[in-house]
Structures are given as structure tokens and as C-alpha cells.
Amino acid sequence: MKRTIEYTLLIIGAVFSLIGIVFAFVIKFVSKTPEFKSEFKTSFNEEIQGTQDIPSSLSADQVLNSFAGFTNYALVILVISILLTIVAIIFVKKQRILSGVLAIVAGLVSILIMNFISFLLLIVAGIMLLVRKNKTNKTNNQFEDVNFQNDLNNNQNNFESNDNNRNNFESNEKQVNNLDETDKKKKDDDPYIY
Structure with missing residues (x-):
């Protein structure tokens, strides 16, 4: 049975995860440059003096460190999601049940960093693989x-x-x-x- 729809959904979901990986690498690279750090510190200090919403105990370096930690977390999650999606694409014809389960797991993993497009595409592809039997x-x-x-x-x-x-x-x-x-x-x- 041709599973063109499932292949298409899985590939588009993998592409969006790949775009997320590229975006996370760019953010990580830019956030380590000295120009970005100095600009961020000055704008952060101005925001703290202008508003009372941000606690004064929070420093610009802490925010940058937590931001770097989040980009590392996003990279790990996106790599896991794309690997599961690739394995699901490989097993679509041979073992549709395994492929469907892997697609659903990849979608659930991608939602951990709010990657909604990949989540929806992978969940739909996984459900289709589980429901549609081979003719x-x-x-x-x-x-x-x-x-x-x-x-x-x-x-x-x-x-x-x-x-x-x-x-x-x-x-x-x-x-x-x-x-x-x-x-x-x-x-x-x-x-x-x-």
C-alpha cells in the first residue's frame, strides 16, 4: 500500500524540527558574541530600573545562562524528535505499527519545546499509520x-x-x-x- 500522505507528513514534521535545530544553533551562536552580551546587559538593566515587574535580584548574566541552558535543552529535544521521525520514516512500509508509535512519541517529544507544527504533523501521521491497515x-x-x-x-x-x-x-x-x-x-x- 502506498503511504504517500504518511510519508509527506513525517517528512514535513522532520523538516520543521530541522528548522528548529538550525534556529537554536543560530541563537546559541549569536548569544555568545560579546556585542550581543553587552547590548543585552544594557537593555536588561534599563528594564529593571524602569519597571517593578522584574525582581532586582535577577542579573543579566543569570538570564543569559538560563537562555543558553534552554537552547541546549531545545537542541537535545529537537535532535531526539528528528531521530525518532527518521526511524519512523524508515519503517513505514515494513512495520506500520512501530512507525506509528515512533511518530507519536516524536510528536510528544517535540511539544516539550512548543514545536506545535511538528507535533500536529507527527501525531496525525502516527494515528494514520496505526489506523489505516495495509490493503x-x-x-x-x-x-x-x-x-x-x-x-x-x-x-x-x-x-x-x-x-x-x-x-x-x-x-x-x-x-x-x-x-x-x-x-x-x-x-x-x-x-x-x-
């Missing part, structure tokens, strides 16, 4: 039925031929026994046969 070819079923009927007929013919062979053997045995009895009777009647 069997009617010609294959016809051949299987004919082969089954031929095997059944051959077995029945073999059984009948075995019965016939057994009956022939029994009738031959009776004939031999009858000949033996006839020969014995002749011996008994004829005094010159030893």
Missing part, C-alpha cells in the same frame, strides 16, 4: 485461495490413494493366502508331492 491485493488473495484449494485437493488425493493402496495390499494378501491354502490342499490330496 491486500485481490490477485494475491486469489492466488493464495487457489494454492490452498490445490493443497487441499492434493492432500485428499493422497489420502484416497493411500486408502486404495491399503485396499490393494489387503486384497493381494487375501489372494496369496488363498493360493497358499489351495497349494496346501493339493499337497494333502496328492500323495506324490513332497
